[in-house]
Amino acid sequence: xxIALLVSGCGSPSASKQKATESSVSKKSAKAKVNPRIGxxxxxxxxxxxxxxxxxxxxxxxxxxxxxFGTTGSEYSDYSTEEGNIFGVDKIYQTSKGGTIYHLRxxxxxGLEGLSYKDNSDFDGGYAKASDMQQKSPIKSxxxxxxxxxxxxxxxxxxxxxxxxxTAYYTYAVHVLDKFVDQQLYATKEIIKTNGxxxxxxxxxxxxxxxxxxxxxxxxxxxxxxxxxKLLKLNKSEKLHRQIQSIKTLPKKRGRNDSVLLRQRLYxxxxxxxxxxxxxxxxxxxxxxxxDFSHGKPIKLIIYSYLQKxxxxxxxxxxxxxHYRAEHFVSNIPLVTAYFYPRNKQKLVTIWIDGTxxxxxxxxxxxxxxxxxxxxxxxxxSYSVKNLE
Numbered sequence: 001x002x003i004a005l006l007v008s009g010c011g012s013p014s015a016s017k018q019k020a021t022e023s024s025v026s027k028k029s030a031k032a033k034v035n036p037r038i039g040x041x042x043x044x045x046x047x048x049x050x051x052x053x054x055x056x057x058x059x060x061x062x063x064x065x066x067x068x069f070g071t072t073g074s075e076y077s078d079y080s081t082e083e084g085n086i087f088g089v090d091k092i093y094q095t096s097k098g099g100t101i102y103h104l105r106x107x108x109x110x111g112l113e114g115l116s117y118k119d120n121s122d123f124d125g126g127y128a129k130a131s132d133m134q135q136k137s138p139i140k141s142x143x144x145x146x147x148x149x150x151x152x153x154x155x156x157x158x159x160x161x162x163x164x165x166x167t168a169y170y171t172y173a174v175h176v177l178d179k180f181v182d183q184q185l186y187a188t189k190e191i192i193k194t195n196g197x198x199x200x201x202x203x204x205x206x207x208x209x210x211x212x213x214x215x216x217x218x219x220x221x222x223x224x225x226x227x228x229x230k231l232l233k234l235n236k237s238e239k240l241h242r243q244i245q246s247i248k249t250l251p252k253k254r255g256r257n258d259s260v261l262l263r264q265r266l267y268x269x270x271x272x273x274x275x276x277x278x279x280x281x282x283x284x285x286x287x288x289x290x291x292d293f294s295h296g297k298p299i300k301l302i303i304y305s306y307l308q309k310x311x312x313x314x315x316x317x318x319x320x321x322x323h324y325r326a327e328h329f330v331s332n333i334p335l336v337t338a339y340f341y342p343r344n345k346q347k348l349v350t351i352w353i354d355g356t357x358x359x360x361x362x363x364x365x366x367x368x369x370x371x372x373x374x375x376x377x378x379x380x381x382s383y384s385v386k387n388l389e
Contacts, residue, residue, distance in 0.1 A: 037070035038098025049088030049105045050169045054136045055079055062126035066093065066101065069127055076126035082106075086138050087125050088169050100130035109165050110172040112256065112383040118170045138167050140194045148187045150202065151224035152177050153217055153306040155286050156259040156355075160210030164191050164199040174210045176254060176388055178261035181286050184224040185209070217307055227288050227308060228267035232280055237272040245372035253382035255357035258334065259284055261385065264362055266370040276348075276368050283353040284360035284374060285334045291349055296366065298340055298349065332356065 034040055058079045068074030086107040093101045104125030110117035160175035162168070189201035191211065200219070202209040212219065234240055245263040254260055262284055269278040276296075281289045288308060292300040298320045303312040312326050325337040334355040341347045351362045357380045363371040376382065 033067075035067055035069055036097075038066065038101065039096030041066070042094040042096055044091055044093045047089040047092050047102075049090045051088060051135060052107070052137050052167075053087045053089055053102075053104070053133045054138075055082065055085075055087075055132060056134045057129075057132040060128060060132035062104070062128050064126060066127060069098065069101065082125075086166050087133065089133070092130070098129070101127055102130050102133055103127055104133075105169065107166045107169055108171075110170060112159070112173050112176075112254065112387070114172050114383075114387045117172065123170075138193050138195075139164075140192045140196075142191045143189070145187050145190055145200075148221060149223055150185045150187055150200070150219050150221050151183070152181045152185070153220050153286070153308075155181050155262055156257060157216075157218050158213045160202065160212050161199075162210060164193065164197075164211045164213075167191065167193065173388065176259070176261060177209075177212070178259035179263075180204060180209065181259075181262055182224075182226070182265075187214075220307065227282060228265075228280055231288055231290065231304070231308060232267060232269055232278055234269060238269050238277070241268045241270070241368065242266070243268075243370045245374070249372055250374055251358070251376040252385055253376055254385055254388065255376065255380045255382055257332070258355035258358045259286065260358045260360075260374050260376055261388075262286060264360060264372045264374070266362055266364065266372075268364075268368040270368070276366075279349075279364060279368075281351040281362045281364070283334075283336065283351055283362060284355065284358065285336075285353055287336065289336060289338060289351050291338065296343060296348075301338055303336055303338075 060079050062076040062078065062082070063069045063071070064074045064076045087104040088107065089102045090105050091103040093103070095101060104127070106123045106125045108123045155177040158177065159173040160177065161171050162174050163171050165171050183204050185202045185204055187200040187202055191199045193199070198214045199211045200214045202212050228240055228242060232240065243266045245265070247263065250263070251260050264284060265282040267280040268276055271277050276293055278290065278292050283289065287306055288304040290302040290304070291298050299315065301312070301314040301320060301324055302310050303326045305311040314320060314324055320340055323337055323339045325335060327335055334353050337352040337354070339350040339352065341349070346365055348364050348366045350364070353360045358374060358376045360374045363373070
């Protein structure tokens with residue numbers, strides 16, 4: 001009976017109440033702890049983190065929390081690490097000793113991950129003194145343009161964005177340029193960033209694309225002309241036939257490199273006797289490759305640049321008997337190889353493009369009919385094409 005009473009006493013309401021009181025006291029004492037470097041938090045308020053801020057103090061530090069603010073072990077980052085980054089202020093704290101402190105979020109670019117990446121990340125930038133930050137836009141100028149015509153020369157280096165990179169808290173790709181290489185595009189707006197980079201807002205005749213970096217030769221200002229008509233230059237007795245890759249044969253995924261959504265094309269020219277005399281192939285990377293024939297035998301190979309200027313002209317029969325590979329010194333430019341076959345074979349020539357993430361081929365038979373293939377690497381990290389529609 002004594003043991004039962006003791007057990008009963010340990011589980012009594014008064015004992016539970018005493019434990020709850022002790023727990024409450026310990027919690028209050030934990031909350032009462034104040035970081036001596038910044039003192040008490042007088043007030044806090046939310047802030048629009050889409051407003052851009054940049055660093056103004058080269059000796060500044062970012063800290064992981066207010067509790068450890070100012071301690072060496074809690075240093076999150078510093079000026080040298082974050083130089084060039086844009087931040088948004090998520091929350092503003094007024095403290096009794098440390099003055100005003102910002103909780104920061106880094107501006108981020110999700111790229112092909114789209115909005116799903118934003119939903120899974122808060123891009124924490126840590127805590128910093130307000131005096132170390134300054135509200136400053138990464139945009140130098142923004143203006144409306146009078147619908148200036150452009151077309152795409154290199155389709156795989158840049159994407160179309162919802163906003164120019166790092167000019168909003170979160171930017172992501174809304175389109176890749178592969179699908180628009182054979183269309184006339186128009187620039188309707190322009191943004192120049194403080195670092196000098198220029199972006200154009202592009203649209204086709206039927207849809208909006210987004211913001212595209214206008215650097216190098218990727219975009220060309222002017223009227224788009226079909227390369228078959230521009231480069232093959234038919235005489236009155238010749239006829240031109242065009243074949244284009246079916247959308248069904250394109251990959252359902254896309255990587256960060258190469259333009260796997262580009263529909264490859266083949267142009268064939270026949271003389272008045274119906275004999276194939278020239279062909280022009282547009283491979284996965286949008287570079288034209290021309291082959292001239294005499295009596296079914298290749299006599300000239302022309303590999304054009306992205307600006308549709310002759311880059312390699314091959315006429316030696318030894319190089320046109322089996323294959324010729326054109327390589328660039330720049331590593332991220334795809335290889336172009338033309339394979340030639342003996343007259344007793346049904347195949348005439350194959351144009352092979354070997355990229356970083358994918359490869360493509362246009363196989364042309366002696367009757368001029370083409371088979372198009374685009375193969376995406378299985379081990380390459382990929383993104384759904386649906387997110388880029």
